[in-house]
Amino acid sequence: MRIPEHVGIIPDGNRRWALSNNLTKDKGYEYGINPGLELFKLCQKENVKEITFYGFTVDNTKRPSEQKFAFIKACIDSVMLLTKEDCEILVIGNTESKNFPQELLLFTTRQKFGAGGIKVNFLIHYGWEWDLNLLKKSNSSKKHILPYIHSEDISRIDLIIRWGGRRRLSGFLPVQSVYSDFYVIDSYWPDFTSKDFYTALEWYNDQDVTLGG
């Protein structure tokens, strides 16, 4: 089986899941923490080299404050859970705002835990325009783009899996996603099961790789 080297995760549907379970929207996020750990362990087992989780964006912080506090807390807790595993964690996002959690500042340089190994990236207070804006400060005449953006330490993504049924990138790493295969799962992220992951891997196995050629 052809295993993607780098998997991008868009864990959408937390609020819709909360409403469908008679909870207020802000209550959905904490139910997305364990699925993240489960998915991490499956990736580790299947020898995926790198995972990137879409945490939250600059635009997301315009939501009602109880939601904002809830998703920020869920992101912090998700990162902290992984510090107990064998992995190398990197947080990418605009740190120049009170919406960037101070608890995660340390992780803006990649940190190794346990035996290291799989790279895990979290986008935290990320904005695609913020990411690309660094290009304006580059004088390079080289044709490449990735080395000159804020998320330069995140590699090209092979497979993006999105939960919650929406078929869009919603600003997720536009440069690393240009050639990514995009798989959408209709169920909400808190309802994650390992079957979701394996269905996506099987689908990916049937795709060809052209990289624009």
Added chain:
Amino acid sequence: MRIPEHVGIIPDGNRRWALSNNLTKDKGYEYGINPGLELFKLCQKENVKEITFYGFTVDNTKRPSEQKFAFIKACIDSVMLLTKEDCEILVIGNTESKNFPQELLLFTTRQKFGAGGIKVNFLIHYGWEWDLNLLKKSNSSKKHILPYIHSEDISRIDLIIRWGGRRRLSGFLPVQSVYSDFYVIDSYWPDFTSKDFYTALEWYNDQDVTLGG
């Protein structure tokens, strides 16, 4: 019905269509010209304001030369066909190469035909890295990205429709696609029918618009 203002078209599957019809790969492209005209007329009828066709990329020109000549000719013919309609045509791509067809140089400034109206953009010898590289020459401190890339005259895309079954953007306008809804049709582009378009529109009608919020 909620109609997308701007529809992006990835007309993939010409070569696979040719093989499945006992033709050589290069023969597929000419069968993609009429579908483009049909789709244009449907967009016009449904009051879509802008369409962008993915013509060919810098990377595509590395293909065998008989294929290269065939898709370049099909692109030129597609643009020329539309000059007989009411529309405003713009061609975006890297003109500094012999692979950019001289016949289309005129269209690198938007040209109005007939009564004008619907904008039709063609990506011709386009490269996503080429597009974004212009940011390196910008001194702007403004947070926006679109006004500083080569494809600045192409607006944000609401709905991308891809034929040929692949679920990836393949370098199609990464900046304008960040929030686009992405609909994939399994049949090959030369087998286009109006039902494809209306199925995509009906699906789009059921999506919500969040623009990252």
